[in-house]
Amino acid sequence: MKRTLGVCYYPEHWPEDLWADDATRMVRAGLSWVRIGEFAWSRIEPKPETFDWEWLDRAIDTLGEAGLKIILGTPTATPPRWMLEKHPDMLAVDEQGRPRGFGSRRHYCFSHQGYRAESRRITAILAERYGANRHIAAWQTDNEYACHDTTRSYSSAALAGFQTWLAQKYQSTDALNRAWGNVFWSMECDDFTDIGLPNLTVTEPNHPHVLDFYRYSSDMVADFNREQVAEIRERSTAPIIHNYMGRETSFDHFKVGADLDIASWDSYPIGFLSDRLEGAPDFKARFMRQGHPDNQAFHHDLYRAVGRAGGAPSPAGGRWWVMEQQPGPVNWAPYNPAPLPGMARLWAWEAFAHGAETVCYFRWRQAPWAQEQMHAGLLRPDNEDAPALAECLQVAREIETLPDVGTARADVALVFDYESAWAWEAQPQGADFDQFRLAFAAYRACRRLGLNVDILPPDAADLSAYKITLAPGIMSVSAPLKQALAATPEGHVALIGPRTDTKTEHLSIPTPMGPNIDPLDLAVTLTESIPPQASIPLENGGQFLHWREVPEGSAPVLLRCADGLPAIAGGPLRYLAGWPDDPTWDTILRGVCDEVGLTHHTLPDGLRIRDTDTHRFVFNYAPEPLLWNGTAIPPAGVHWEAL
Amino acid sequence: MKRTLGVCYYPEHWPEDLWADDATRMVRAGLSWVRIGEFAWSRIEPKPETFDWEWLDRAIDTLGEAGLKIILGTPTATPPRWMLEKHPDMLAVDEQGRPRGFGSRRHYCFSHQGYRAESRRITAILAERYGANRHIAAWQTDNEYACHDTTRSYSSAALAGFQTWLAQKYQSTDALNRAWGNVFWSMECDDFTDIGLPNLTVTEPNHPHVLDFYRYSSDMVADFNREQVAEIRERSTAPIIHNYMGRETSFDHFKVGADLDIASWDSYPIGFLSDRLEGAPDFKARFMRQGHPDNQAFHHDLYRAVGRAGGAPSPAGGRWWVMEQQPGPVNWAPYNPAPLPGMARLWAWEAFAHGAETVCYFRWRQAPWAQEQMHAGLLRPDNEDAPALAECLQVAREIETLPDVGTARADVALVFDYESAWAWEAQPQGADFDQFRLAFAAYRACRRLGLNVDILPPDAADLSAYKITLAPGIMSVSAPLKQALAATPEGHVALIGPRTDTKTEHLSIPTPMGPNIDPLDLAVTLTESIPPQASIPLENGGQFLHWREVPEGSAPVLLRCADGLPAIAGGPLRYLAGWPDDPTWDTILRGVCDEVGLTHHTLPDGLRIRDTDTHRFVFNYAPEPLLWNGTAIPPAGVHWEAL
Amino acid sequence: MKRTLGVCYYPEHWPEDLWADDATRMVRAGLSWVRIGEFAWSRIEPKPETFDWEWLDRAIDTLGEAGLKIILGTPTATPPRWMLEKHPDMLAVDEQGRPRGFGSRRHYCFSHQGYRAESRRITAILAERYGANRHIAAWQTDNEYACHDTTRSYSSAALAGFQTWLAQKYQSTDALNRAWGNVFWSMECDDFTDIGLPNLTVTEPNHPHVLDFYRYSSDMVADFNREQVAEIRERSTAPIIHNYMGRETSFDHFKVGADLDIASWDSYPIGFLSDRLEGAPDFKARFMRQGHPDNQAFHHDLYRAVGRAGGAPSPAGGRWWVMEQQPGPVNWAPYNPAPLPGMARLWAWEAFAHGAETVCYFRWRQAPWAQEQMHAGLLRPDNEDAPALAECLQVAREIETLPDVGTARADVALVFDYESAWAWEAQPQGADFDQFRLAFAAYRACRRLGLNVDILPPDAADLSAYKITLAPGIMSVSAPLKQALAATPEGHVALIGPRTDTKTEHLSIPTPMGPNIDPLDLAVTLTESIPPQASIPLENGGQFLHWREVPEGSAPVLLRCADGLPAIAGGPLRYLAGWPDDPTWDTILRGVCDEVGLTHHTLPDGLRIRDTDTHRFVFNYAPEPLLWNGTAIPPAGVHWEAL
Ligand SMILES: [Zn+2]
Ligand SMILES: [Zn+2]
Ligand SMILES: [Zn+2]
Incomplete structure (x- = not known):
């Protein structure tokens, strides 16, 4: 299988008369995949049980006919406003006890059975309509589970779910009391309904209590996802994917991955360096336009493993993608510098070197409004080419010259x-x-x-x-x-x-x-x-x-x-x-x-290597040229040599 | 018009037999103005509809007969405790959803119509009683709008008001959805009552949603103020003033200023350096007894512009005052050093140089109790002279030797x-x-x-x-x-x-x-x-x-x-x-x-200049003497020369 | 009276067949005292009014017969889960208005009269059963009052209690208004029920309002304790103790101490250095395994004074103990290093040098589960000796060679x-x-x-x-x-x-x-x-x-x-x-x-001295040997010489 490129696209954001031109330009840029639909619920079902499919039919048709394969997302990360009128208590509750309201995204509690039914319903309807559509080549469930600290909810739905989960796990409060050591500080309970959520206690709650709540919360994510997968599998044979985040450990990705065909993740090297990685100020300054030189690789290798959980083609190689690849400055980190020229190429090649099948840039055209208006795309909001577009095209051409997807068995x-x-x-x-x-x-x-x-x-x-x-x-x-x-x-x-x-x-x-x-x-x-x-x-x-x-x-x-x-x-x-x-x-x-007896190198600061089954890839994350075996690799440079 | 000095005074805080002596000492100190009344609601109307005017009549008479001009404040920044029994939901709600309770000041929500009616009522009654009083030479509306982050309230009154405001602005939810880009993340709404306040969302709310809420909140301040102004204007010809704060941007001062005759602000150079200005520690240490050498000037120029919004005598010169001038250490900043000797004079002259008509020191005598007991005045709490009193008198004498209020047109x-x-x-x-x-x-x-x-x-x-x-x-x-x-x-x-x-x-x-x-x-x-x-x-x-x-x-x-x-x-x-x-x-x-072709200087660190129409003023904010054209200006020194 | 050692023990945490061996090992380690019971409510009264005394009878008998004197704690710091069903509103409320829930400890409001009755009830029942037991040689009331910021509660019980307390103190709202300066900012009230708790105000509440609330809150702790003392004294002649914490100033320890016979405190030198003492990073690094060289001494001297409040044998010497002595790493500080070898001995001797009668290590055997599983004991969780056990034994032997408890009158x-x-x-x-x-x-x-x-x-x-x-x-x-x-x-x-x-x-x-x-x-x-x-x-x-x-x-x-x-x-x-x-x-x-004319020394950094009536003790808190009068004292070394 050849490596491929893709892009995330929101036809609902743009006048319909732009779509065909967009599709043509995507193909011209070397893109094979286009992901759509994952935030479009309010356009698909503007009122409860009232659907508007025509625009989506046409969008799929326009993109598909241009030669693009479509990843269709279930829209459950952004339930519309009317959903709250049906389910006023569906919101998650934060650790401080405050409902986390409508007005952005991921405004739901994984434990809420009413919303779980809505999730199954819209997934089934979507899969029913497009399951056999020849342009739909993959599915994405929801979007970035756990993002914005949404795995754990301290709602009454979560409380009830947790108590039931504990009853099933421990069968008796005696067993639970023993397992948790509840005799300490007289925390013993004699009824599962006595057990609260481990927030807002006077001092720290019992650690096994917390751990079980975290396990329960992780299970709810896996259950939520599994329910969508079941609805899709009944109606489609296309592979099912979820797009995970970076440094997100609040749920067990292996468990979620076991129900999916392909793992993917959303790679924002510069944003993640700014907002979620340790590092001294001078280190962060050195790599501020490139991202941490090891963080992408770590997640590539992690999600390759998560991909394996879904049934791997080989022990080394789970199927995995980058579903969202940062192409320019983002909007959400404390500081948002632009990438060094070349990084949009380097990041893609590094993913491929670690075994990715597909790298999708996020997003096609920068939106002029709403929360992510300062998030760059492959096109500018005025429809001109953004800097990353040329790098994307370069990667597409280079793919042609190289062998198929493959990864070295690591030592x-x-x-x-x-x-x-x-x-x-x-x-x-x-x-x-x-x-x-x-x-x-x-x-x-x-x-x-x-x-x-x-x-x-x-x-x-x-x-x-x-x-x-x-x-x-x-x-x-x-x-x-x-x-x-x-x-x-x-x-x-x-x-x-x-x-x-x-x-x-x-x-x-x-x-x-x-x-x-x-x-x-x-x-x-x-x-x-x-x-x-x-x-x-x-x-x-x-x-x-x-x-x-x-x-x-x-x-x-x-x-x-x-x-x-x-x-x-x-x-x-x-x-x-x-x-x-x-x-x-x-x-x-x-x-x-x-x-x-394992060969090792002493790599200069910022130079990193990764082998596939056929090639060694060398990446220069440093802002200055670095030498690899006598070859100078420029900043943001990618070098490969046959093994 | 000659420059003048004044002071803030609270007759209700002191035994009546001190008033006459206070008035005499004020006049002797060179003060022309005395501001009173702005926190006295519980003494004016101790029970609902039960008024006690006698003490205020006598206070006004005593001060006025001593030759002082009175600025009378509406007392709406501190509604009495009984107001909450009439309007239990009048409190503002903070961004975290907690009511902001009684027990200090500014405990009201600008959107609450019940409290708005109370504000109009007490203003009308006060203006009715004193509108024609010959000692009342100016009015102050409320006190320090926005102080303590009080512009924005997340109350149900604010929610209702915001929804109505949006309906009037956009006329249709379609227009609003388009303007805000609500299609992004399925945030579209089909009824103005669907729109919430932009707090406690899962991740950041839509920026235009936030911006409109900030606009709405600013409008409520302007409306609140305009209502008081209308009540006063019906009953008095004296100019109307509000006292703004420093680095306060939560409402549009130009809009509020358009309804007023004179802008004024409360200048706390040392407190503001400590609690609201950027600056490296060594910078803050250097100026800790003088304040930031540019912050007062910035606000003088800003509020001169705000004064112009009320109808300016000339393009350059809006009418403006300093209503509260720090005279010694305050109580409310993280650290509260005493001013360098001379600063109480320097600050006053700097205000005059920027065109102020009047500078009022806050306050006459330091209160021995309650929140501001550690806030210095012109007198100590034991009724002795505080250090700033002599500097005040010096300014009063110097005013005599200089021409009238005036400001240079800036380049x-x-x-x-x-x-x-x-x-x-x-x-x-x-x-x-x-x-x-x-x-x-x-x-x-x-x-x-x-x-x-x-x-x-x-x-x-x-x-x-x-x-x-x-x-x-x-x-x-x-x-x-x-x-x-x-x-x-x-x-x-x-x-x-x-x-x-x-x-x-x-x-x-x-x-x-x-x-x-x-x-x-x-x-x-x-x-x-x-x-x-x-x-x-x-x-x-x-x-x-x-x-x-x-x-x-x-x-x-x-x-x-x-x-x-x-x-x-x-x-x-x-x-x-x-x-x-x-x-x-x-x-x-x-x-x-x-x-x-504009002349510029290279001023030593801490030396600042400002021209009026007739003079150049030079101020030394540094803790050491600095040279101006060969003249040594001592720390806290003020120098002027004819242009 | 000879100095003695003890230990804190939780028989309810261990299989009964370990108890006798534990008792034997305690005696062999030189321990005379064992504290039990203070967190065992759920085992004593597993359901309301249903008691299980047998295990406690046997535990007391086993320990007592082995020759140990028992300190029996009232279990009121950890009311069982069922207590909340009887008194749903007994929880304290934090300054942000959130109830502080069940799931750890100290989950009660001192102002809640229902819980106060429960506290008297369980104390009376416990004292009734064991008041005459010959093994019970002392009582402990509750555990670490105020720990986890629990003195002050913003509950409705606290509000009602505070209003009544104010009414008794001031008799009229006029008097209160005058005392607090409520005329300032129109804060005057005309009914004691108008007065709120001083939290969640717009800006800072009136300081005397806050101070009176802190006084009230301190009084509630003293009242709570006094009620337990009264129940015990009716039924037992053994001395009554409370174990105070370090750097805890939220209630007046002198007032609580006046009702008790012996003061004690819980000394965690390394934890306190990490979490509650000022100190530059290099200072904290130097002493990270020893604790602050003066903090233990300060609290020894402070609680000796608190002991005097209960009626002192001499002006200098109140009766006081260390009830919990850190023996190894704890679990609750931001960083938890292990003590330098010898510190478990040094800390004990320093307490004795300051006049302690008894030092009890916390705890006997490290618990394998629950919140404090990473808190070291004298035994490891696998029942092997932990490092401190040998130091404990060494202290026990050294005690024999030295005179009785005594303290020098200080200068x-x-x-x-x-x-x-x-x-x-x-x-x-x-x-x-x-x-x-x-x-x-x-x-x-x-x-x-x-x-x-x-x-x-x-x-x-x-x-x-x-x-x-x-x-x-x-x-x-x-x-x-x-x-x-x-x-x-x-x-x-x-x-x-x-x-x-x-x-x-x-x-x-x-x-x-x-x-x-x-x-x-x-x-x-x-x-x-x-x-x-x-x-x-x-x-x-x-x-x-x-x-x-x-x-x-x-x-x-x-x-x-x-x-x-x-x-x-x-x-x-x-x-x-x-x-x-x-x-x-x-x-x-x-x-x-x-x-x-007082002799003073210039002690090297880390060397500290304290005199008793007969000896001078020298302690080396430094991580390197230090000289005292020519004698090298090793790190963690203790030296004594007759005066
Ligand atoms: Zn129960
Ligand atoms: Zn609706
Ligand atoms: Zn009242």
Whole structure:
């Protein structure tokens, strides 16, 4: 399958007499796909049960006849105003107890059964009408689940749903009381209806209470999505996709992904660097027009794994897309610089290098009004070409010269677990502890060494293909993964920790204290979090930041802290008892590479590589030219060479 | 008309046997005016419809007979406790949905019709009683509209009022949906009662929705004020004044000012530096006892313009006062240092130099109790002289030696627009973009060059008197101003931008993209906001901060960014495509001055000048002596010389 | 009486077959006391009026028979879930108007009469059952009053209670209006039911209104406690204790302490350094494993004073304990490092050196689940010894070799007043002004000079035993203290100020302006607060931070500011007109010591001393060895020598 490009388009925003010209220009720009419909509910069903299909029929026809394949979105992220009159209590409620009102988007509570029925209804109607339409080549469910912190709602619908969910999970309040340790502080309950939502408590609520609420909330997203999928599958054979967001850990993407055919995500490198990634001011200034040099890659690899959850063509390669690719400045970050010329091309090629089938730019033409009017598109609001259009065309031409979609099997596996993110959010123990941040720190180190990484779900059962496995912060290691880690052979290294397998599934401390993974004889007996101004020096000159654990046991010590306590201990399966700073990560991983015989690089700051099955791709995220094997790669430059 | 001094006084706070002595001491201190009554509602009408006028009659008589002219305030900023029993829902509601309760002041919603009737009622009764009183020489409506963020209320009264206002403005929901771009995200409505207030939405509400709500809220302030003015005018010929605040942009002061005779403002230089002005810590430490060296001047010039809106004696000179002048430490800022000795004099003279008729100190005697007990007065709470009293007397004596009120026609015009402030508040696009901050940056540059500035409203129709016009950040330039800018002759310069005329009146992007002002052939096609740690270097060594635009068109480029993009382009009418830092502003303005043949100075840090029609005044805001043409001016020193 | 050790234990958390072994290990660790029961309500009374005593009987018997003395806690800090069904409105309401729900602890409003009855009921039942039990050697009321900001509730119960309290205090609204200065801003009321709670006002509420609400709230804590004490005293002769928190000033501990036999507090040196003490990052990094070197001592001295309020054996020595001593990392601070080895011993000895009778570690065995699962104990969750256990045993052995409980009479008295803390919280006037911070600054200076300090309540009537008295920030000096200060003889020094006796009891400014304490002829006529980036230089090279006052009067000036204004003036009774920085405090106090003939030391950074009646104790809080009279004291080292 050739790599393809696409674009997001809103025919309802434009006079109908522009559509045909738009379609022609899209095709001319090298685009194959066009995504439509996902915010158009008020135009599809302007009044309850009163539909206006004609415009959409014509739009689909115009685009399709021009040769474009259409991704049709269900419009459930933006229910129209009249929906609130049918379901006045459908709004989510924030953690402070305030309803989150109409007037923007995602104004619904996943637990509200009335709105869930509406979601099924409109999905069924849409699929019924267009399920067999030959131009509809894919479906998108809803839009950016969880965006704007919408996974968790503290509504009465959520309360009732949560109580039922708990009753099903625990069967008795006794079991729940034991699992949560409710005897502590007399929190015991004798009826599931006694249990509240874990917000607005006097001091912090019980962590397992919070964790179960986060699990419940994640399940509601998966249920919501599954219901739409069921309606579509009954009526269409086209693949079904959802477009996930960046650094969004509030629901289990693997679970949602298991019901879908293709994973996709919305990649806003500059916006995400500005609004959701750690980084010193000078780092953020250096990359302000390019985005974080590892963040796109991380999400590409993560969503490739999520794509695998839907049934993968191969172990390495889940099907996945970039559904929305930033083409210019956006509107929603605290600061919104324009990309360096070339980045709209670089970002697309980086996605392809990581195995993406399709990259869709968001959006075709910049809207002149409403919330995103300052969000660039491929066209300007006055219908002129925007800077990214030429880069899009360049990518389209380059695709022709290169082989089909493909990804290299990586040498490093990194386990990522959403439940752990929730657990540590409920119980950080140190203000800087965050599961994404920890996993991303490990990932970034791999990238600095030029390693290809596969991200694996927490129930991965086979690690044999990976010389190196990293599993930081996995609160409670699943049985299959435990078995796989236990089987780490000589010549491979599985480096787990910090904070891995130190809790039960109920977020309590096991006895014996974890990790409890044969043959690693080691237990974390004491944990400390470290303020930003301090660190734990290691005997090799490195240091731990944020976090340090005190392990006990007979596992051979491979690296010590300066105070003599173990920093890394074990054999092929080994434990990392702290949070290394970046140079220390590099030292540790370089050593492991040497140990297992894996080639590594020392990449200049901003240069990144990724291999497919046939080529090595080199990307320059830096604002200055950088050298790769003697070749100067310009800023925003993309270089590829056959493997 | 001679310049005059006054003071704010609360006879109801003191034993009646102090009044006569107070009046005598006021006169002895050189005061002509005394403002009273604006917080006395609970003493005037202790129970509904039960009035106690005697004390006020006697207070007015005592003060008046001593030779003082009285400004009588309507007491509507502090309705008594019983008012809430009549109108339980009269309270404003904050953006978080919480009623803003009784117990301080300004506890009312401008949209509440019941309270509006009470406001008219008490104003009429007061004007009826004192409208013909010979001691009442002026009126003040309410007190400090908007203070404590009180312009905007999210109450049900506001909701109803806003819906009616929208219905009148748009006539049909179709028109509103089009104007706001409600098709985006399915936000369309089919009934004006569907439209909510733009708070507590899931993510940001639609910007034009917000802007219209801000316009509505501003109109309510103007309506409220206009109703009081009507009641007073029926019964009195004395001029009517309102006392505005500093850096308060939540309502359109020009609209309120159009109904009044005199503008006034409450000048708290030290408090404002502490709580509402940008500035590095060392800057704030340098001026902590003097206030920002340009902030008072800016507001003097702004409110002189607002005074013109009420019908000006001359184009340059609207009637305006300082109604409250800080005399010592205040109580309400995060930090409250005492003024440098001499500042109570300097501030008064600076107001006079900018054309003030009257400066009233706030307050006569420091209150020993309640919220402002730590707010200094001219007298201490133990009735001794406070430090500012002698400075007040000195000013009174100096007034005698100088000519009448007068202001120089300025050479620079700076357009200031409240709607733009609301637009950018709704849609900042970069976290540091703020209309006041931008306009003030331009103003400060003028001041550093020793230029006299007139501030003009956004519908200014004639710029011919100004060699230089600055119009930064005016979102949508009005027809008359457009015509005036278009007419900029050779030998004059109108420098507009950044972000000027880049939006329609509905806060959307026009096609052709703006600015659309003949003969300037230039369009802003791309906009970016810049984080604080970065900047855009210019080819002349300067730099843009915060903001940069990419203009296209045939307008000649006068200055380029280091990357080659235009920084300034045009002819006599030209566009500034970014936010210059202070030295760059200086360079740009110096060049423009040289171009139009305007003398400029290079003033030492803290020295400021202002010309009247007869004199040049020089003020030293620095904590050390500074030289002016060879004359050493001491800290807090005021120097004047005939022109 | 020999010093003793104890531990906090939760039999209800563990299988019953562990209890006997736990008891044996406790005794073997040198522990004499075990605190139980304070969170066990849901196990004692699982359903309303249905009790389960057997387990508690057996637990008490098992522990008691092993030789342990039991402190039995009333369980009122954690009412069970069913309590909310009986009293749905018993929850406190936060300042934002939100009920503070079930799901953690302290979920009750002190003003709720229904819950107050429940508190009396369960206390009476518990005391009835165990009042004569020979193993019950002490009682604890509730747990950590005020923790999690629970003193003040904005509930309707609090509103009603506050109105009644005001009616009793003022008798007429006229008196209240006068006391509060309600004429200001028309805040007058004519009925006590008109008065609201001082939250959610438009701008700041009237300070005396706030102060009275804080007084009322403090009274409710004292009433709540007194009611429990009454129930216990009827049924038991064992001493009654409450365990206070650190840096908790929201209620008057002296008033609560007056009803109790022994004061105690919960000492978390590392947690408190992280979450509630000022300190530069490098300071916090240096002491992150030891805690603030003066904070424990301050609270030891403070609670010794609170212990005296209950009737002291001697003027110096109130009875007091540490009820909870941190033994390892805690879970609740932003960062939770582990203690330096030796600190669990040092903290215990420091408490003993300050006169503690008993130090109880919290807790016996780390709980594996619920909110505090990451809070270390003397045992690990897997029942192995945790690091602190050996230190505990070492202390137990050392106790044997030393004399009985005793404290030196201190040479310095420091007056501490909770009402002043509330007054300045209501009216800080400068963002950095805080009564605890000010008093602690004075205390720290004493510690750096190696002085022993007694803390005195604001109604202290006799200072004759102290060569030096410090009384900073006492808003309104009580009659007895005024007399005692006035009587300061030659050869003694009482240094009061800043901000001392500058207000009436109603938090207004007196005339004559204060302080009004014979024979000090001095009045503070002007006050200023200073931003952090500025300071007031003194003529001796020192400086004032945060705060400076301008005194007038004939009091001889002893130190001047660089601008000539007095910094210290008076005789034996003298006034300090600002907030000295640390070196300036040292200079001032050294001078005073020399003047009154008091020996002082210049202690290295981290070394601290405290004398008992027989010994001098030296503690090394630094992370490196420090010298004391030629003896090297290791980090976390404790040294004692006979006096
Ligand atoms: Zn129940
Ligand atoms: Zn409707
Ligand atoms: Zn009333």
